[in-house]
Every structure is written in C-alpha cells, then in structure tokens.
Amino acid sequence: MTVLVVGAAVSGRAATRLLHDLGEKVVLYDLDPSAVRGTEADSVLTGDWEASYLEGIELVVTSPGVPEHAPPLVAALEASLPVWSELELGFRNCKAPVLAVTGTNGKTTVTEVATAMLVASGLRAAAAGNIGDPLSALVGGEHEVLVVEASSFQLRFVDTFHTPVAVLLNAAPDHLDWHGSVERYFAAKRRILERQDGDDIVVYDADDAGAVAVVREATARRVPVSGVRLPEGGWGVDGGMLLAPGVEIPVEDLARTDAAFLVDLAAAATAALAIGAHPAGVEAAARAYRPGRHRRQVVAMLRGVAWVDDSKATNPHAALAAIDAYESVVLIAGGRAKGLDLSLLPKRPNLRGVVAIGEAADDLAAAGEGVVIASDMDEAVAIAKAIAQPGDTVLLAPGCASFDMFSSYADRGDRFATAVASLEDS
Numbered sequence: 389m390t391v392l393v394v395g396a397a398v399s400g401r402a403a404t405r406l407l408h409d410l411g412e413k414v415v416l417y418d419l420d421p422s423a424v425r426g427t428e429a430d431s432v433l434t435g436d437w438e439a440s441y442l443e444g445i446e447l448v449v450t451s452p453g454v455p456e457h458a459p460p461l462v463a464a465l466e467a468s469l470p471v472w473s474e475l476e477l478g479f480r481n482c483k484a485p486v487l488a489v490t491g492t493n494g495k496t497t498v499t500e501v502a503t504a505m506l507v508a509s510g511l512r513a514a515a516a517g518n519i520g521d522p523l524s525a526l527v528g529g530e531h532e533v534l535v536v537e538a539s540s541f542q543l544r545f546v547d548t549f550h551t552p553v554a555v556l557l558n559a560a561p562d563h564l565d566w567h568g569s570v571e572r573y574f575a576a577k578r579r580i581l582e583r584q585d586g587d588d589i590v591v592y593d594a595d596d597a598g599a600v601a602v603v604r605e606a607t608a609r610r611v612p613v614s615g616v617r618l619p620e621g622g623w624g625v626d627g628g629m630l631l632a633p634g635v636e637i638p639v640e641d642l643a644r645t646d647a648a649f650l651v652d653l654a655a656a657a658t659a660a661l662a663i664g665a666h667p668a669g670v671e672a673a674a675r676a677y678r679p680g681r682h683r684r685q686v687v688a689m690l691r692g693v694a695w696v697d698d699s700k701a702t703n704p705h706a707a708l709a710a711i712d713a714y715e716s717v718v719l720i721a722g723g724r725a726k727g728l729d730l731s732l733l734p735k736r737p738n739l740r741g742v743v744a745i746g747e748a749a750d751d752l753a754a755a756g757e758g759v760v761i762a763s764d765m766d767e768a769v770a771i772a773k774a775i776a777q778p779g780d781t782v783l784l785a786p787g788c789a790s791f792d793m794f795s796s797y798a799d800r801g802d803r804f805a806t807a808v809a810s811l812e813d814s
Contacts, residue, residue, distance in 0.1 A: 390415065390444050394460045395451025396423040396432075399474040402522035403449045404429050406481060417441060417460060442467055449477050452518070452541035473545040475538060478516075478523030480548060484531040487663045488517075488549075490538045490580050491557030491599070493706040494652045495519075498555055499537040501656035501677050502665075506533050509660075509669030517542065533663055540576040550583035553663045554590045554608065555655050559598030560705035577602055584608035591658045593651050594619040613658055615651030624654050630674070632657035634667035643678050646713040653677070682801035684710060688808045692778025695808045698785040699801030704728055707787035711736045714781040718772045720762075720804070722746040723788030731755040733787050741775035743768045747792040764793070765800070769807035782808075 389412050393403050396418035407414045408428045416429035417437075424432040433441050437459035448464040448471045455461075464471050472480075479486065487506075489499045499515050506513035516523045517536035526534060536551075543549075559577055581590055585607055592599040594612030603610055614624035623632045630637045630650060635657055639645050642653065657670045679685070682699040689695070696714075701707045703726070711717050717739050721730070723746040734742045734756025742759045744752035745768050753759040760775075762768035772782045784804045786797075794800040 389413065389446045391447045391449055392417060392442070392445045392460070392464075393429070393449045393451075394418075394458070395454045396420075396427060397451055397453055399453070399522045399524070400449075400451040401427055402524040403451070403474045403477050406477065406524040406527055407449070410481070415441075415445065437463070439463060442469070445469060447472065449474060450545055452539055455541075456544055470547070471545050472547060473542045474522055474524055475517060475536070475542040476546045476549055478525075478527055479546070479550075481527045482523060482534065484529075484534045485663065486534050486536050486551045487553045487555075487659055488536045488538050488551035488580055489555040489557070489659070490540070490543060490577055491555070491593075492560045492703060493701075493709065494557045494648065494655075495537045495539070496700075497649070497652040497679060497683070498557060498656045498659070499535050500680070501653060501673060502555075502660045503535045504673035504677060505656060505660040505665045505670045506535065506663070507669075508673040509665040511664055538580060540573055543579040544576040546579055548583065549579070551580065552584075552588045553659050554580050554584060554588070555659050556580060556590055556592050556599055556603055557652070557655055558593050558596040558705065559602045560596075560703065574598070574602060581606045581608060589659075589662055591655050591662075593655070594622060594624075595647075595651070611658055611662075613651055613654040615647035615649070615654065623658050625650055630654060630657075632667075632670065633661050635661075635670050635674075637671055637674055641675055644684070646684075648709045648713065649679070649684075682798055684713065685801070687805040688812055690773075690808075690812055693773075693776045694781045695804075696781055696783045697801040697804050698783060699790070699797045699804065701785040701787060702789050702797055704730055704733060704787045707733055707785040708736070710783060710785040711738065714738065714783065716740055716777075716780045718776045718780055718782045719743070720745065720765075720768045720772055720782070720784045721787050722748045722752055723786045723790055723800070724748070724792040725751065725788050728787075730787055734759050740777070740780055741772070743771045743775075745793065746786075746788065748788050765803045766807045766810075769804065769811065773811055 417433040421434040503515040513533040519537040588608040612619040612622035618626040725748040790800040
C-alpha cells in the first residue's frame with residue numbers, strides 16, 4: 389500500500405517510521421522543503437500542494453498540526469481516500485489498552501497524573517499523544533497501559549480508535565481557526581466516545597456545562613467528578629478531602645487547592661483506578677505531583693504581590709479559571725485569539741486591572757473599561773507593577789495563542805519571568 393503522510397514534524401516522522409517498519413511505501417509531504425530532510429520516507433514532496441500528489445495514494449495519514457481545511461486533506465476527502473490521524477495509525481498497531489484524555493483545558497495535567505498513578509501502582513505505563521511521544525512511536529513497546537492525551541486535531545480523523553476509559557474533562561470554544569466552527573470542534577471532541585459501549589466509562593467534570601453536554605449521549609457509563617463537591621454517582625471533594633474509589637486525601641496535602649486543579653486530580657484518579665491502578669499508588673502520585681512550568685507557576689513574591697505565570701492558559705476558558713483562583717488579580721492577557729470571544733476576560737469582579745498585549749489587545753480594550761495596552765511584555769509587567777497592591781496576584785493568563793509575539797507559550801512565560809526578575813533586581 390502507498391501511504392501519503394502529511395506533515396513532517398514529530399508526529400509525521402513517527403508515522404513515517406511506523407509505516408516503513410510495517411512494510412508500506414511512504415510518501416511524505418510538507419510545505420517546507422527543509423522539514424523532510426533525514427526521514428525514512430520512500431519519497432518526499434514539498435512546496436505548494438498539487439493535485440498530482442495524490443496519484444497512486446491509497447491512504448492519507450495526517451499530522452495534528454495540519455488543519456482539516458489544508459489543501460492536501462481537502463483533496464484527499466474529495467477523492468474519497470481514507471484519512472487517518474497519526475493517533476489512529478498508532479492505535480491500530482498498538483496492543484496495550486489505552487486510557488484517553490481530552491478536553492479544552494487540563495489534558496496535560498490529567499495525563500501526567502494518571503500516568504504517574506499507574507506507574508506508582510507497579511504498572512508499565514507511559515504517556516503519549518499530544519504529550520511526550522506520538523502514539524506511533526510507542527508501538528511495539530512492552531507497555532501495560534498507554535495514557536493518551538488526545539487533542540481535537542487528532543480525534544478529528546480517527547476511525548477505529550476505542551478506549552475503555554475516557555476522560556472528557558471540559559469543553560469550551562477553542563481552535564476555531566483550525567476547525568472552522570464551535571460545532572465542528574465539539575464534534576471532534578465527541579469522537580473519543582464514538583466506539584465506547586456500556587462496558588466502558590467516560591469521566592467528566594460535572595460542573596462544566598460543555599462537558600455535560602458532550603457526554604449526554606455517551607453509550608459508556610458516565611462518571612462525574614468535581615473540584616468543589618461530591619457529585620451523585622461520582623467523585624470529588626467533600627469535607628476537605630479529595631475522594632476517589634478507595635482513596636481519601638486531605639486537600640491541604642496537595643500542591644494546590646483551587647477547584648481546577650482538584651478536578652484534574654479527581655478525574656485522573658478515577659480514570660487510573662478504572663484501568664488498573666491501586667489506591668495506594670493513586671494517593672502517592674497525587675501527593676507528589678507538582679504542575680509543570682507555565683501552569684500557575686509563582687515566579688516571584690515582591691512586596692506582598694504574587695507574580696504568577698499561567699502562559700499555558702491559551703484560551704478564554706483556561707484564563708477565566710485562572711482568574712477565579714485568586715482573590716484580587718491584575719491580569720496580563722492577549723495574543724492571537726484563534727477566532728475566540730475574549731469579551732468576558734476583562735469583566736471578572738476580582739480584577740483590579742487588565743493589561744492587554746498582542747494582536748487581541750484592541751479587542752480586550754474594547755471589551756472592558758480601564759484596560760491598558762502594552763507594546764511588549766516588559767511594558768506589560770511595568771504597568772502591572774504600578775497597578776498592583778500588596779495582596780494582589782499579577783497573573784499572566786493570556787487566553788490566547790502566543791505566536792503573534794513569541795515562539796511558544798513557554799517562550800511567553802519565560803519572557804514574563806525575565807521581566808519580573810528585572811523588577812526584583814531593581
């Protein structure tokens with residue numbers, strides 16, 4: 389079989405290697421000629437897409453960075469060729485059971501914690517998908533469980549993908565520039581449930597309206613979780629304890645106590661236990677877990693003001709959750725909005741001030757009174773310093789992608805930390 393792999397980044401290269409190992413003929417396409425160097429493809433295609441590139445192709449495997457409206461995918465669908473995501477390719481060749489995690493926010497945390505809980509329970513588990521290695525890269529490994537962070541991009545082109553335990557943490561508008569509409573974005577998320585049946589479970593945030601709506605027609609058993617209460621038939625927080633089957637952990641023993649973090653832990657624990665983790669392993673991993681950088685990371689305490697980097701908050705849903713986690717906030721927000729509505733960001737009652745940056749700065753300024761526009765991160769930090777008072781939190785929660793001004797959300801967070809450090813030095 390001749391397979392066209394679209395996109396030569398990490399996922400595309402993993403798909404190419406797997407297909408090569410399976411004995412398939414691989415044609416690799418990428419717009420950028422430099423991207424295809426050093427691959428295991430039988431042939432490569434670059435530059436602007438041409439219709440002739442589909443001649444002799446029997447299957448198309450696409451990387452998550454390639455939007456569904458890209459010319460190669462449009463042409464393949466119009467030609468009635470099967471289109472798989474790299475996730476689908478990996479799944480078809482993977483023997484280990486999969487715990488799949490999706491949602492607009494919190495996917496990485498749940499994936500990391502669930503994997504740690506399984507490992508602490510003595511299982512050979514690894515994280516894959518949108519975090520760590522592509523699933524195709526782990527095919528052939530001796531894993532007992534694979535925890536897959538599944539983005540909407542990857543789920544859009546699955547076919548046989550099935551998980552006995554799914555986490556659909558939340559659902560709010562995001563990536564409209566990729567999917568084209570909220571409906572198509574939600575439809576992609578819903579695909580994680582399509583092949584589940586009554587023997588499977590789906591874990592979801594009972595307090596997130598989007599998640600509740602998406603799982604309403606699930607055929608799997610629905611298990612609700614919460615970061616603020618104990619939902620009927622599910623797990624969460626009650627009496628100062630984080631509760632899951634066989635697990636009771638004082639909330640005060642955890643790295644953070646905000647609702648968004650607690651619901652992530654509740655979801656991870658519930659899902660990990662359902663696929664083979666033990667309560668002792670779950671408890672140990674939950675107590676030990678510390679969120680990664682750029683996820684509400686305190687970068688400094690200066691004269692009674694906390695400076696917090698949540699650059700990973702790349703959509704309004706995540707930014708609003710971050711704002712609500714603190715009593716009094718000076719917010720730094722903005723960037724590339726991805727077609728999303730930012731109008732709620734400057735209107736939270738606990739905001740002392742808002743500093744807007746990037747392409748979305750004018751939209752944020754139009755949405756709320758007193759929004760100050762900064763030309764760059766250094767100026768944004770200086771303005772925030774002038775507004776903040778002891779007891780406040782200066783919060784970088786952009787609600788937007790970073791690529792208008794920075795190379796990544798990590799670069800944006802690092803620039804924030806550097807600017808704050810210069811305040812400390814002065």
